[in-house]
Amino acid sequence: MALLIRGGRLIDPATGRDGRFDVLVEGGRVAAVAPDLSGRLPAEGDGVEVFDARGLVVTPGLIDVHTHLRVPGQAHKETLATGTAAAAAGGFTQVCTLPNTHPVIDSPWLVEAVLARAREDAVVRVHVVGALTKGQEGRELAPLDAMARAGAVAFSDDGRPVADAGVLRRAMEYARAIGLPILDHAEDPGLTGRGVMHEGPVSLALGLPGIPAASEVVAVQRDVTLAAFTGARLHVMHLSTAGAVEAVRRAKEAGAPVTAEVTPHHLALTVAEVERLRYDASTKVNPPLRDESDRQALVQGLRDGVIDLIATDHAPHSGDEKALPYVDAPFGISGLETAFALAYGALVESGALTLPELVRRMTAEPARALGLPGGSLREGDPADIAVFDVDAEWIVDPAAFRSKGKNTPLAGRRVRGRCVATFVAGRRVWGERP
Amino acid sequence: MDAWRGNPGSLLGLAGLAPAEIERLLDRAEAWLDAWRRGAVSPVLAGRSVALWFAEPSTRTRVSFEQAAALLGARPIVISERGSSLEKGETLADTAATLEAAGVDAIVVRHGASGAPEQIARAVRVPVLNAGDGTHEHPTQGLLDVLTIRQSFGRVAGLRVAIVGDVLHSRVARSTTWALAALGASVVLVGPPTLVPTELARALPAEVCHDLRAGLEGADVVMALRLQKERMVAAYLPSEAEYRARWGITAERLGWAKPGAVFLHPGPSNRGVEVETDVHDGPRSRVRDQVRNGVAVRMAALERALSGEEAARWRS
């Protein structure tokens, strides 16, 4: 079954294409990209699906290097089916699921098990990030080589950052030999303490324990220092502070093998949102929503290229968990389905970034940072494609999310930019038929 | 920050409460105090029931609310921390809805988590009174402090109040500061930077001072806060002895304040730590008045929440 996506504005930063192109898909791969492929259109009846993309934007499928699919063990929060359906609805065709699960993904068997389940249940491509230390306890190294051979694409103790710098150093040295990157949750546990939101006037007035900006800055400085020292590839996740952007900037200038990401919610929201929603734990996220000056530094860091890419940190939780008192509720925002619109508003509508730049930060850059296939639509590439209506205005309604996680502070917010179709290997996984 | 005020009659915090509303609560408390002294409290809340939901234990506040409810003729129903359905995994909203369905006319809630009363108030239609939530607010305690101060000076506007101690973790300090500032007093928060962060001056309508002498200078009121032992363990302070040496209120140091300055403490006190006994029990102490005023303030708060006529007036 061939597929012709016709007449859309193709934005493929990996090839530099930006213009009106037809995309022909055969055998699950991109067969041809040209301004007009109507001549190559197979005769009707030969099983050709034509997708009319006039007025729409066609991009490589988005890639999220930071997704919590909650597998294994937390099916009440998300499953491979719901999580990848949410990914597809957001325009993502590849996601990397993080290992802070129950149990922690810290063995080759668990990596294999998640990948096997994904082949059954997932509608987009799923990659597995293995734990860096056993049980993410920050003491003994997890079997990094065995997990890599089982298919892990990176290692991370996300959610439980390695407190002992000596352990992190050895983990980096070992990971370097394996050649896979470490996804770094940069946070100093001592400075965070029992903090639940950005430390500052709002936390002091609400009487909620704060997480100082220094908790992230100190950790990023430590971690990039160790990356430079060991030569390990370090990808710093979810930057939230101006100080951390500065630390990454200096590390990159010094030639350290570092990449960095920022989430749509940190680009679009600040602690003012916590103040507005008060004790509604939908704003509780780690790292927390920070000050406007931090938000601006993140946008600028993305513009400068200090921050390489956008990742969602999609963290679904059940409604009951988020209904707990703010201090007790879990951290996290369900982000896959609002990622593009939120980033589009914060970056493109605001004039900070061009649309092709935004697309690059959600396709080619994440592929490059983690060494993943895809993120481009060259002839011969897998036909992982997203189609967006960037003019479509819509109101975020968590009840309509495909994700089990309805936890978002964006409920009722008017946003612009919506994914109307997603294809994985040329097969439609999201969107109405034309 | 404009606080959500909750259902009519609720008292979730003093932040954002209009000065006239605070004055009216103080006036009603004064009137109840007078009636109480004369043994002439009319049971305006007869036939009503009030849930006293104490998810965090506090004998003082609970007894004060119980007494206030009983004096007004309302039936207090105490739900203690132990055996509350919260432990069985029920959410705040579920428990609150159960209480409402059982027919209580108001819910007084004390909770270890900041914001819990607000979350409860969003789940029910009956008024919710915050009896202390985490490190957020303790509005009736704040009102009784302000009432005590008003009684001592006949006014609040223009006074200078020094609040000394662990402001970071004190819901009392927050409520008292909001109310004092609303009524035109100036507040200075005094203590070590670990317990009185400089940024508090951007969070509350108050100054911050890390020098006790400078902080007490010119103060009409000195209020010491309870110092908890956990603060030493969590490295906010080296020791109680060090705290006492630098921040403890002694008779000599009270002399740094204005002549005629009064001393307040929300209790329970650590004598010999944040305050010396001769100050705590001395002629300038208003600690006993605070306790008595606490009952009157809670009568005013319950009346505001429940009495048909009063509630209607508040609601209009």
Ligand SMILES: [Zn+2]
């Ligand atoms: Zn993380």
